[in-house]
Amino acid sequence: MTTNDKVYIDKILNGDANAYAVIVERYKDLVYTLAYRMMKHTEEAEEVAQDTFIKAYKSLNKFKGDSKFSTWIYRVAYNTCLDRLKKNKRYQSNVAIDEYTEHHVKSIDNALDVLEQKERQLVIKSCIDKLDSESSFLLTLYYFEEQSLDEIAAITGLKANNVKVKIFRARKKLATILKDTLDNETIESYGTTYRPALR
Numbered sequence: 001m002t003t004n005d006k007v008y009i010d011k012i013l014n015g016d017a018n019a020y021a022v023i024v025e026r027y028k029d030l031v032y033t034l035a036y037r038m039m040k041h042t043e044e045a046e047e048v049a050q051d052t053f054i055k056a057y058k059s060l061n062k063f064k065g066d067s068k069f070s071t072w073i074y075r076v077a078y079n080t081c082l083d084r085l086k087k088n089k090r091y092q093s094n095v096a097i098d099e100y101t102e103h104h105v106k107s108i109d110n111a112l113d114v115l116e117q118k119e120r121q122l123v124i125k126s127c128i129d130k131l132d133s134e135s136s137f138l139l140t141l142y143y144f145e146e147q148s149l150d151e152i153a154a155i156t157g158l159k160a161n162n163v164k165v166k167i168f169r170a171r172k173k174l175a176t177i178l179k180d181t182l183d184n185e186t187i188e189s190y191g192t193t194y195r196p197a198l199r
Contacts, residue, residue, distance in 0.1 A: 005069040014062055024053050026188040027070065030167065031077045038081040048084060052077040053135035067154055071147075075155040078137065085133060133172035142167055154174070 005026075011019035031052050036045035057078050063072050124143055128136050141147040141155065149160040149167075156163065 004156050006065065009060065009063065009065075009069065010199060012057075020053075020057055023056075023069075027073055027141065028053070030070075031073065033144075034074060034137055034140055035081055035139045038078075038085065038133035039198050040129070040133070040136075044084065048077065048080050052080050055080065068151070071151050071154050074141070075157070078155055079139070079157075081133065123181060124174075125159070127174055127181055130177050131173055134166070135173055138163070138167050142171075 005023070008022050012023070028049065032045055032049040035048035035052070036042065039045045039048055056073050059076075063069065072143065124139075125132075128139050128143075131139070138152065141152050147155070149163050152158075152163045152167070153160040158166070159184045
């Protein structure tokens, strides 16, 4: 948790409700993005984001400060999404990954590395949207927020080793989709160098 977060959280806990607007402004975009990755619908993502901030406000006194505030509020968002998905029992699309090896995943990663940053993000975001909710959520944290395995474990309530397995499987699914998106020559040309292993 940044010192700045703590300042505003202390103000809120001491009765300054207006200070919460600063927290909402700071985290609203990512909370919405994570909600959208899981819910796949704009309106539901907006509702989940709103519910997340309401729940966070009501239970702010339970936040002990032993982790980053971002980790805590992302976990509230994650659990809010899970509750809604269970309630809706929505069918989740799945991607066949059996034919994809670790080498293929690394080849895809390196092909992405040569793209311009903005183009790379657009490609990944559009492909992540096609994944199931959990995979979308995990990869958003992994690719765009650069969260560590321990941080993602804290957000999801899973063990770090389990998170590592789930992220790798999610990356294999993403690689399957990206294979149809990226130019094959780009993938093959940059398949010999390796991206760093999962943190």
